Amino acid sequence: MKKYLFAILAIFLGHSGLKAQEIAELTLNDAILYAIENNVNTKNARLEMLISKATVKETTATGLPQINGSFNLDYNPQIPVVFLPNEPPFGDPTIPSDVIPARFGVSYSSGLGINFSQMIFDGSFFVGLRAAQTLKQLTEYDLTKTENDVIENVKKAYFGVLVNEVRIRLAEANLARTDTLLKETKALNEAGFAEKIDVSRIQVQRNNTFTQLERAKTSWQVSKELLKLQMGLPTEYEITVTENLSELNPQEELMRLLVEEGQSRIELDQLNTQLELTQLDLKNNTVQYMPTIDFVGNIRRSGAGNELNTVFDGVNWFGSSLIGVSMNIPIFDGLSKSARIQKNRVQINQLENQRVFLNESFKNEILTARFNLKNDLNILEVQTANLQLAKEVYDIARIKYQEGVGSNLELVQADSDLIEAEFNYLSALYDGLISKVNLEKALGLLKADLTN
Template sequence: MLSAIMRKRIAIAIICLFPFPLLAQQQWNLKECIDYGLKNNRSNAVYDNEKRIADAKAKEALADYLPKVSVTGSFDDNLKVQQSIIPAGVFGPDPVRVAFTQKFNTNGTAQLDQTIYDQALLNGLKANKYNKQQADLNVKQNQETLIYNISNAYYQIYVYREQLRLLKENLDSYRKQMDISKLQVQKGVTLQKDLDKVTVDYNNATSQIRVAESNLTLAQNQLKYEMGYPIADVLPVDSVSQQDAAVVPAEIATTDNSFTVANRTDYQLSQVNSKLLEIDEKRIKAGALPRLTGYVRYGAVGFGNTLGPAFSDLNPFSAVGLKLTIPLFDIFKRNAQYNQAKYKTLNAAENLKLDEGKYQMEFENSRTKLLKAQTNLSNDKRNIELAESVFRTTDLQYKKGVTTLIDWITARNSIKDAQNNYLNSLYSFYQARLDLEKANGSLKTYYNSL
C-alpha cells in the first residue's frame, strides 16, 4: 500500500503533466466567438477568392493595352501547283501559264501588335478601381453578416439558459409542494386531487425543461455553424458575462439620433455599382470612335520542288505599319446597347435615392423598436418581482391554512406567465439591439466595443 505522502506526490506529478487547457476549460465570450468566426467561417474563403477574381479582371483589362506578340507558321505540300495566266501580248502572242510557287512552301511570321488609341479600352480600365472596391466591400459585408449572425445565436443561448434557470426554479417549487401535499394526503388533511393538480404542473414544468434543453442544443449548433466551429466539438459559452448587457448598452444605443446613410455597406455597394454602370455606358459610347493600332512584322518564306530547299533556302521579309479601324455599320446595335446602359445608370441613381429613404426608415424603426423593447424588458422584470412577492405571501397564507391550493397554484402560474413575458422581451431586446446596429451600419463598431 502506498503511503499518503507518496499518493499526494503522484497526484501532483500527474497534474503537472496535464496540459493546462484540459484543467481549466476556456469559456467563450461573445467577442471571442466573433473573433473565431471572422477567421474560420468558410464564407471568408469565398470572398477572398472574389478579391482575387477582381485582381485578375484588372490584369485582363490592362492586358488589352499591352503589346501582343503572335507567331504563326505553315507548311504546304502543293499536290497540284496552282498556275496563273499572263495574257497574250505581254510576253508573246500567246497566253503564258506561270506557276508562282513550287511543290513545297513554308511560311513563318512573328508579329507584334500595340494598341495606340482605343477610348473604349481606356474607359474599361477605369472600372478596375471600382471592381476592387466592390470586392473589398463584399468582404466587409460578409464580416458584418457574421457578426450579426454569431451575436444573434449567442444571445439565443443566453435566453435559453435563462429560461432553463427559471424553469428549474419553478420545478423545485412544485417538487416541494408535492412533498407537502403527499404528507397531507397521507394524514387525510387534503384530497388526492390537490396532489394531482400540483403533479400536473410539475410534469408540465419537466416537459418545458426538455423542450428548453433541446432548443439550447439547437442554438449551440447554430452558433457553431455561424462560427465555422466543428459541430461535434464542445463549445463552452460564457453567457454570465452578458447578464448586464440588457441594461447598460440600451441606454447608449438609443441616445444617438445621428444617422449617416454612407455608413451602410450595402449603400456603398450600390454606389460602386452605379459608378460601374456609368463606366460601361461611356465604354459602349466610345466604341464608335476610331481605333489606332501599330504593328511590327517579321517573317520568312521558302520554296522548293523538294522538301529540303523549302526549309533551308528561306527568304526573309519585314514590315512596320499602322492600322486605323473605323466602325461604320454597327451603329444600330451599338445604339441599342448604349440605351440599355444609359437607362441602367439612371435606374441605379434613382435606386440610390430610394435606398437613402429606406435606410433612414430602417434606422428610425429599429431605434423605436429598441426603445420599446427596453421598456418592455424593464416592466417584465418588475412584473416577475411583483408576482414573486404575491406568491411568497400566498405561500405563507397557504401554509397557515388561510388560503386554498387553488390560490397557491394561481400565484405560481402568475410567476410563469411573467417569466414567459420576460423571456420574450429579453430576446426581443437583443434582436432589436442587433437590428439597430445593422441599420446604423455600425456592426463593426459594436464588435470592437465588446
C-alpha cells in the same frame, strides 16, 4: 487580416489538437472574429476580391505590347493550278484550249514568324481600366456588407444561446420547486391533511414543467448549432459561451445607442459604386464612336522545297518584315451603340431613384429600430417587475398553503403564473436584444472589436 488571424489563434491555439466534442469557449467577439474568417459567405467575398484584382491586371494587359510567335509546315499533295490565257506571244498553238494550265508552287513549305502589336489609342481601354478599379472597390464594399451580415447573424445566434441557457436555469429551478411541493403535498396527503386531487394538480404542474425543461434544452442545442453554422465552425465541435446577458448589454450602452447619430451605411457605398460603374459603361459606349489606332509589326522567315528534306535548307529560306500603323474607324453599326447608350442613361436614372429611396428607407429604418428598442426596453422593465411580483405572490401562496389557510388550487395557479411571467420576461429580454442588433445595423455600427 493579421488581427483576425490573431484572434482565431487566441481562440484555438490551446485547442490545436481539438477532437470531436472537445469544448471551445467563446466570447461574443471571439465568435464574430472566427465567423468573419470562416463563414462561407465571407470566404467567397474575399475570393471575389481576388477575382477583381485579376480583372484589373487583365484589363491593364490589353494596353501592353502583344507579342505572338507562329510556325507552320505545309504539304501540298496536289499543287494548285493557275490558268493563263493561251494567246500570243506566250501562247502554245499545240494546246487546243484557250487557257494554259500551270502549276505554281512546291510540295512543301514552312514558315517561322513573330507578330507584334501595341495599342496607341483606344478610348475603351482607359475607361475599362477605370471600371476595373471601380469593380475592385465594389468587391471591397461587398466584403464589408457580407461581414456586417455575418456579424448580425452571429450576434442574434449568440444571444439565442444565452437566452436559452437562462431558460434552462429557470426551468430547472421551477422543476426543483415543483418537486419539493409535490413531495410535501404527498406527505400531507398520507397524513390526511391534503386530498388526492391536490397531489394530482401538482403532478400535472410538475409534468408540464418537466416538458418545458426538455424543450428548453432542445432549443439550447438547436441555438448552438445555429451559432456554429453562422460561424462556419464544423458541427462536430462543441462550444460554450462565456458571457452573460448583463455583461453584453449594459444599460448605459443601450441609452447611448438610442441617441447615436450613426454612420454612413455600406449599402449606400455599394449603390454609389454601381452608379459609377454604369456611368463608366455609358462613357465606354460613347468612346466607341472614336477610332482605334495600333502599331503593328512582324518578322518572318519562310522556306519551301519539293522534298521534305530540302525544306529547311538555308538556301531555300528567305526573310521578310513589316512595320505599320493600323486604324479602325467605326462608320455604321446598325445603331447598336446608340441603343446601349440609351439603356445606360435609363439605368443611371433607376439607380439615382434607388439612391433617393435608400436614403429615405435608412431614415425610416433608424426611426423604427429606435422605437422598437425603446418599446422592448419598456416591456422588459414591466416584465421584470411582473416576474418579481409573481415570485412574491407564489411565496405568499406557498406560506398560506403550508399554514393551512390557503388552497392547493391557489398555490398551483400562483406557480403557473410565475412560470408564465418567467417566459414573458425571457421573451421580452430576447426581443430587446434583437432590437438592439437591428438598431446597430440601422446606424451602421455593426462591427467586431479587432483590438482584442
